[in-house]
Amino acid sequence: MAATLSVFLLVFILKSTTCSPVGQLPVESRLDQLEIGAEVQYERTNDLKQRISVLEKFVVGMLSGNNISQTGNSALSKEEVGKLLENNYSMPILPVNGALRQSAAPKVAFHAYLSQDQDFHPQNSVTFDQVMNFSSGYTAGIGVFQAATTGAYVFTWTITAAKLSHPVTTQLVVNGQIKGVITSESDVTPTDVTGSGNHPATGVVVTHVEAGQYVSVRVSYPQGGTSSIQSNTLNRSTFSGWLL
Template sequence: MNDVQKLKNDVQRLETENSHLKAEIKNKTESCTKTLACLDQKTHVAFYVFYSYNFKALTIGTTLVFDSVVTNLGNGYNKRTGIFTAPSSGVYTFTWTVNTAGLHVAGQSGQYGEMNASIKQNGVTRGSIKADSESENNDEAATGFVVLSLKAGDEIQVVSDKLNGQGSIYSDKKYGRTTFSGFQIA
């Protein structure tokens, strides 16, 4: 009888310990979802892309299709379309930069580089920048930054906007890259 009682006590002790461990796991999981302390437990979403060459300014409504992909965690950026599609709902940050040329590059003559570039969420403008090289050797750059709440499947793209661009846009090691990047923060 002593052995049977000992086994019953062990089972009761283990059940109590199991109950405490379940409660601890539940508390940590709830805490993790409320803070950034659990980042290593979820899939990361981040991308950084740029044009690998200087190019002619784009007409209104043209999506910038960045061909050089450095980072694409979560596979949200599509190199063929230039569109980032949110793989999960959450809060994201995005930044985009345009470098206009104060020289005639990319087969251009006449006007120097000028371009407006807007970031769009499902076709709605969420931010806009303008870079304008007014004279020879007057290179200009502009960078935009936004924080957006996205649903899974929302599309983000950088679009030539407001006016037809003119001249040339830089994207090289010497004068700076024309870029697009973003990552999920919550």
């Protein structure tokens, strides 16, 4: 009998841990996220209590024939009650469809740019050397972002070809796979001896990235030559990405 009960409990625990997204996480992560969920519910309960208290006092005042409600030694007008409900007791961000609030997930975002004009050979990654990192995923020395979290990401990059140079074609590459391509025309081409302004090109890609995979912007043209990328106070070449 004891053995049968033990087997039943084991099956129940296994089912409980595999039937929900939380159950697929390590035990410590599950405890942290459940604690966050409990905190949200606690904040919501306190917020509702405060709102109900304000409304009750206002209704009592209205039923007594006044436009104000007595709260101790002070009175609240309709406008003051509205401000209290709107400003003092803002509702916390609640889970959607049973999911934990998004703040429980790590924030991943980065923005980098080239500090000066630079030449690159084909298949070279563009090493955007100036970085504003909200996570530790982007490495300026090699121009590569490594995802620490699996999910859907947005990446955008802007490239400006230098004057009197070739067009510059770049690719957004995720673990060796090309996800996007753009081409920036040079200010002067062999058929145009008078410059006609700068021609920056911007690409935007939404793609799935697994934890541990690498993302970079790679030069692909011209073959056998160099690509001169412009980046200065007038035209800045940039690379950015964030987790949705």
